[in-house]
Amino acid sequence: QIQLVQSGPELKKPGESLKISCKASGYTFTDYAMQWVKQAPGKGLQYMGWINTQTGKPTYADDFKERFVFSLETSASTAYLQINNLKNEDTATYFCATPGFAYWGQGTLVTVSS
């Protein structure tokens, strides 16, 4: 069965960086793109963009073109979300998901606080 397992919660200070992982199993990793979705506390879902798992080419939604980096480790069937120069407003749960939003990771809670 398809599973996406994300790395654990993070507590960071403003200005720091972090990298979240999303490990896929149950399918051939390069068969599907990987999408990323942000959910701020108590808020709705916000699409961040996606990465082509065959070419490694990322596509970012407008609000995520600065400071956010999608990457892959194909040999490990893992996608990564890196956030640089963290800000308080980056406090949220971040999800990876397959196309069509059929499968989701469990989410990674990121807290940014001084």
Next chain:
Amino acid sequence: DVVLTQTPPTLSATIGQSVSISCRSSQSLLHSNGNTYLNWLLQRPGQPPQLLIYLVSRLESGVPNRFSGSGSGTDFTLKISGVEAEDLGVYYCVQSTHAPPTFGGGTKLELK
């Protein structure tokens, strides 16, 4: 970007009651390939969203058939025929016809 407007924002229901949620799009979601990429998700408290309905009306495997989806163009509806306790949470519509994908604001289903 396509704007999806969900109504109502909150829905109170009793167990066994049938309810509907509306999702209206700022532009037609009919793709040039003939498909309409409108899905419905349910997010239970503390959980990631799960796919209920895809391509407007197709039930995802394992989802109870009390859930149904309908609509076309810009107007879509999710119906739950006989709410059960496990159905409580926030429902989202999401479109993938136009890039980037966008989500509705959500409808919270509560027990009355």
